[in-house]
Structure formats: C-alpha cells, structure tokens
Amino acid sequence: MNRRKFINLTALTAPLLSFSKVTESIPAVKPIMISTWEEGKNVNKAAWGILSEKGRAIDAIEAGAIYVEDKISCCVVLGGNPDRAGFVTLDACIMDENANCGAVAGLERIKHPLSVARKVMETTPHVLLVGDGALKFALQNGFTIENKELSIDAKKEYEKWLKKSTYKPVINIENLPVQVENKDGAFTMPLKFDDGSFNHDTMGMIAMDVSGNVSGGVTTSGMAFKMHGRVGDSAVIGAGLFVDNEVGAATSSGVGEEVIRTCGTHTVVEFMRRGYSPELACKKTIERIIKNNKARAKTLQVGFVAVNKKGAYGAYAVQEGFVYAVKTKQVDRIFKSAFFYKAPKSED
Numbered sequence: 001m002n003r004r005k006f007i008n009l010t011a012l013t014a015p016l017l018s019f020s021k022v023t024e025s026i027p028a029v030k031p032i033m034i035s036t037w038e039e040g041k042n043v044n045k046a047a048w049g050i051l052s053e054k055g056r057a058i059d060a061i062e063a064g065a066i067y068v069e070d071k072i073s074c075c076v077v078l079g080g081n082p083d084r085a086g087f088v089t090l091d092a093c094i095m096d097e098n099a100n101c102g103a104v105a106g107l108e109r110i111k112h113p114l115s116v117a118r119k120v121m122e123t124t125p126h127v128l129l130v131g132d133g134a135l136k137f138a139l140q141n142g143f144t145i146e147n148k149e150l151s152i153d154a155k156k157e158y159e160k161w162l163k164k165s166t167y168k169p170v171i172n173i174e175n176l177p178v179q180v181e182n183k184d185g186a187f188t189m190p191l192k193f194d195d196g197s198f199n200h201d202t203m204g205m206i207a208m209d210v211s212g213n214v215s216g217g218v219t220t221s222g223m224a225f226k227m228h229g230r231v232g233d234s235a236v237i238g239a240g241l242f243v244d245n246e247v248g249a250a251t252s253s254g255v256g257e258e259v260i261r262t263c264g265t266h267t268v269v270e271f272m273r274r275g276y277s278p279e280l281a282c283k284k285t286i287e288r289i290i291k292n293n294k295a296r297a298k299t300l301q302v303g304f305v306a307v308n309k310k311g312a313y314g315a316y317a318v319q320e321g322f323v324y325a326v327k328t329k330q331v332d333r334i335f336k337s338a339f340f341y342k343a344p345k346s347e348d
C-alpha cells in the first residue's frame with residue numbers, strides 16, 4: 001500500500017476517535033504462527049516444529065490446539081467453568097487454505113474438540129455438528145469420553161454462582177480460577193498471575209506455512225455460566241475465525257455474541273481485502289461493535305488479531321488488555337493489542 005492510500009484509509013476511520021494509535025507490523029518472513037493471549041506463546045512453540053519443518057499450516061493449528069487442550073485444560077476445555085445447568089460445553093472450529101472448514105458446538109466430555117472439528121471438515125459433507133450429534137460423531141471416530149465431574153474449583157465457582165445466578169462477563173476474564181493438575185500435582189490456577197497476566201479460555205490461532213498457505217483454528221469452553229445450549233463465536237466460521245488464502249486470516253476472543261453480530265473475522269478479512277492493514281482492519285471491525293451499542297461495548301471485551309498474505313500482523317480490541325503471541329524465525333513474543341477504551345483501574 002502506498003503512503004497516500006494508507007493516509008486515505010486512516011482518514012476513513014476518523015468518526016470514532018480511539019485511544020491507541022494504529023501501527024503496522026513489519027512483515028514477517030514465512031512461516032508465522034499467531035495465537036491469542038499469554039498462553040499463545042506456548043501454543044506457538046508447540047506448533048512451531050511443524051512449521052519449521054515445512055509442514056502444513058493446518059497441522060500446526062491442530063498441534064497448537066492439542067497442546068493447549070492438554071496443558072491448560074483447566075481454562076480452555078474440560079476443566080473450565082460450566083454453563084448455568086452445570087455442564088462444560090466446548091466450541092471449536094478450524095479452516096484451511098482451500099476454504100475447507102469444520103466446527104463443533106456444545107460438545108461435552110471430549111478433550112480435543114478442535115481435532116473433532118477437523119474430522120468434521122475432512123470426513124463429512126457438513127461444517128458444524130452440535131451437542132449429542134457431535135459427541136456421537138467424536139466417539140465413532142475414536143475419541144474417548146472423559147469424566148463428567150467438574151474440577152474442584154469449577155464446582156466451587158459454580159455453587160457460588162448459583163446463589164446469585166447473574167451473568168456478567170468480566171472484561172479480559174473469560175473464566176474463573178480453577179483447579180489444575182500438572183506433573184507437580186494439583187494447584188489452583190489463579191485469576192491473575194504474579195506477572196499480572198490473566199488466564200483465558202478462548203485460544204484463537206492463525207498459521208502461515210512456508211508455502212504461504214494460511215489456516216486457523218479456535219478452541220474454547222466458552223463463557224462461564226452461559227445458558228445451556230448457548231454457542232459462541234468460536235464455533236462459527238466467519239465469527240471466531242475466517243481464512244481467505246488470497247487475503248489472510250483473523251481470529252477473535254471475548255464476548256462471542258458481539259463477534260457473531262458483526263460476522264467479526266469475516267469482516268476483518270474483507271477490510272484487509274480492501275487494502276487495510278491487519279490492525280486497521282481489526283480496528284474498523286471493533287468500531288462496528290462499538291457503534292452498534294456503545295453502552296454495551298463499554299462493559300465488554302472483544303479482541304481481533306489478523307495476519308495478511310504478506311505476513312504483516314496486528315490486533316485491535318474494545319478494551320485495553322488483549323494480548324497475542326507471535327512466532328516467526330525472528331520474533332517470539334507477546335504483543336499488546338491496540339485498543340479503543342483504556343482499562344479501568346483494577347480493584348485488587
């Protein structure tokens with residue numbers, strides 16, 4: 001994009017004044033792996049072996065998901081907080097460079113929902129399987145059923161929640177502290193870590209392989225204490241994830257309803273198709289969320305991260321606090337997303 005075109009595009013965004021400045025990342029050399037939140041750095045690492053060995057982007061996405069579903073199953077999948085009826089229900093989706101896609105929603109007791117979504121993509125004529133049908137399909141395809149008990153802390157949080165039964169997602173916190181186990185035994189994953197970072201339950205991933213092909217995936221247990229049967233953006237192609245191999249890809253985290261209302265990631269990709277940088281494309285889409293209902297937007301978080309075909313990447317969120325991890329041959333770090341509203345001071 002030449003300078004004049006960039007300035008023109010920036011001018012088009014003037015009606016909504018935002019807090020942080022738009023910047024463009026330096027295009028990275030392929031391959032590249034991008035994942036949401038702090039844990040994304042470990043997810044990128046888990047996927048990197050495939051990308052660095054000239055493997056396919058879609059395989060890197062699945063490897064990243066398997067890592068996170070295994071390692072922090074506390075907050076991404078089965079150990080996460082339940083819905084209002086007490087069930088942990090999982091949403092996931094995957095999309096490759098040929099517009100092949102698959103998804104599962106409301107899937108219970110299966111550890112690797114993104115792998116089930118991939119099976120839907122590769123072995124069925126459909127895109128999305130839900131609930132009991134998705135579970136049956138998973139079992140028919142060799143996935144094993146897991147314990148249905150809630151983790152100790154999820155049970156505690158659920159019981160606490162039942163007393164008030166209010167539903168108010170907290171900005172930058174898509175889940176609550178839960179008990180996890182690792183090789184050192186059981187411990188409670190805190191709401192906020194010592195370094196100030198939070199745990200998060202939506203893992204969105206984008207990969208570009210050495211051939212320049214782009215794929216993406218999302219895996220989550222969704223919003224804690226959602227209504228039973230509620231499906232978020234993470235199972236909806238065009239909302240939580242969209243890939244167009246000619247343009248790039250985008251993924252999201254945050255309140256899924258807002259992302260679905262704007263066909264969020266599809267909108268981001270379409271803005272990139274029109275020449276906007278990844279960050280500006282994310283910003284334009286976030287501005288739609290804010291314009292739809294400013295009062296509502298002030299109390300919630302949505303973050304988009306995107307990469308274009310040149311390997312440039314960027315992100316934009318409603319609120320301060322959204323972060324994403326990038327791995328290339330030169331870069332391996334967490335970036336703070338640009339944002340619209342500055343975060344209110346933490347109360348703790």
Ligand code: GLY
Nearest residue numbers: 222223232254256
């Ligand atoms: N972004 C996850 C959800 O809304 O369920």
